Amino acid sequence: METAEYVYDSYANSGNLADEIDILRRSMTEVFLREMSFTSEPVIEISRLLDIKINEYMKQALIAR
Template sequence: MVETSRGTSPQAVSLEDEIHLLRSKMEKLFQQENSFTSDIVIEISSLLDLKINEFMRNNRKNK
């Protein structure tokens, strides 16, 4: 397995980047919609939850 300068696998870095992008997108959509309960904000939030859970599972496996 190839390691990056952060000491994580390339897949983990990609997943981490995806999490940051989703969070940023969710924040922008919240500002546009001015609501945490709009369909699009909930959709992105749910996807973000899935990605965070995947990241946490991957970290447990690697320890």
């Protein structure tokens, strides 16, 4: 079973938050299609990581103003 940490470490650690968010969104979609459940643990884990990255992105956007 794929975990959010595996997805993040393997694909999303580019240093560019916009790219990381895009990769995590695509990964979450792929895992959802495989699991066919919004409540499966891998989908929830990726969703949590995605939330963290979106929050980081929003904070950076506010600071850049």
